[in-house]
Amino acid sequence: MWQSFVIAFLLVAMGAVGVYCVCRFQAPVHETYQPSPSRLLLGYRAFLVVLFAVALFGYNTLPFAWVYYTVWNLTLQLVYLVWATVHQFRHRAVTGTAVPTTAESRALNAFFDVCFSVSFLVCMVYWGVVYPSRVDKTIKIMSVFQHGINCIFLMGEFALNGFVVRKATLGYILILPVLYGAFSWIGHETWNDGFWPYKFLDISSQASPLWYVGTFLVHPVLLLGTLGLSKLKSRWRPALCPVAFDPTLPLTPKDDDDNVTPA
Template identity: 35%
Template sequence: MQLLVNDDPTTLSYWLNWRVFVCALWVLTPMVVAAILIWKYELSDNLESEGGTTQQDNSRNLRYNESWKTCLKEIHPIFLMIFRIIAFCLLLVAVSFDVAIHGLELFYYYTQWTFTLVTIYFGLGSLLSIHGCFFRLRNSSSKCHLSEDTEQGLYVPLANGVNGNGVKLLERVDHPGKSRALLTSGFWDNLFQVLFQMTAGAVTLTDFVYWSVIFPFIALKDYEMNFLTVVTHSLNAILLLGDTALNSLHFPWFRISYFVMWTGIYVIFQWIVHASVQIWWPYPFLDLSAAHAPLWYLVVAAMHVPCYAMFLLLVKVKYLLLSRWFPHSYQC
């Protein structure tokens, strides 16, 4: 898909036209809205809680064990850990072979960005699952564990050593020496949660656009259709769906913002590269000199909503069915 540019993007005349302005509007406006949502739902509420002015609903804040526990009590977390380790190894091998065969120019493609993001997701998930299973076994053997109320308190922003319920942290923890490790792991748990939502949207967009928009219009005799091509446009979705079926991670709607920011950063990266060097466009619809470029940019931007909504609906249906079919085992 190495499409040669119609005009030289390194010249000033390429960028000074109405098509570039409209395309920039379709890219930058969603990124600004996404930044506002992140500030409103991620940052401002945390600052308010730290100031002690309000106590927000903490259902969207990832608790420590949500990153590694399963959705049902009968499914031991070690099975999720094994699945993530195997998935990480498969994805890492696929990325390594793809780069070895085609070179680093693969990272011009959004597909490779997404595939690498999924690999990072499973890598971090493997580490968190290993740590979570080890922590659980250590607690069960030593008969020392934190109460449910305490686990929630560890992730409520602290003000003068007091948690959101007004109880001092040191009075709630059986082993104060462990609190530092738990608080430190909270950053990685929340990062893992963000990666989950961002990866879900990016994988859905990548695979859907490839198999429904790009692939049907490709002349197979002129396109290198090989095993790695199929893997990079399907394995990520299969493994992510498997992880979603097992994990207990929630899926808040506002974190579509990270998905939008991810795509926006990729597009801006392409603009910077093409403004510096005259090279081929990885996707034909990214070429700003095309007559229908504004329409293509608008369509791709609009597709972020249904792609994220499809995965959100999938997670909601999963939790609804599990809560009805396994009410005593459901733990999400």
């Protein structure tokens, strides 16, 4: 099938573009951020860890359920929440205080960017494409949670945390669907015995290359949307946003106003 060669090329090309973007665009290094903006956020994150863990392990038939992008998404969100909770707990002594960013904090910020952006994509694709094509239109509470309620909880996380979405995350946003596409294709040929988790992934369809292209392109579009939300956050809640500083000058509470400038 000619579609196989086209889709293989698309996966390789998009993966290469993603790697290039990871190397080309880097998050700012000389910034301050709040690792523990409030104790409220710590409690909120701990609550979400329990809730998302119950949703993932209690209401999904793992490990088979990992064939679905939705469950990939939920798993990444749980990993982020656990990591963010531990990170904030370690920095609880500086609650409400800005400190210089570290490699870990920048990685955590990038991880959040991916989870936040992709959560909207999963919600849109499920309710706009997958659900209308289903024969059984029964709506289950867990489907609503994994394709909508989780987005609302992540927006709460975004409103309370000390992060903003970065364009430097573009590479990771592009690589994620490539990994999932390759995983689904390999699974179809091996352990899934010819099963495609989503109809639009089926490479036997002549329209499949268009579906793959559309899926790849909508990821950066959703990233642009979350970048817009970050601009609003910078305007309405500037105290929670990272701030650039001059590394040649001492950064102390006394001269914060002189040494830092908005990012």
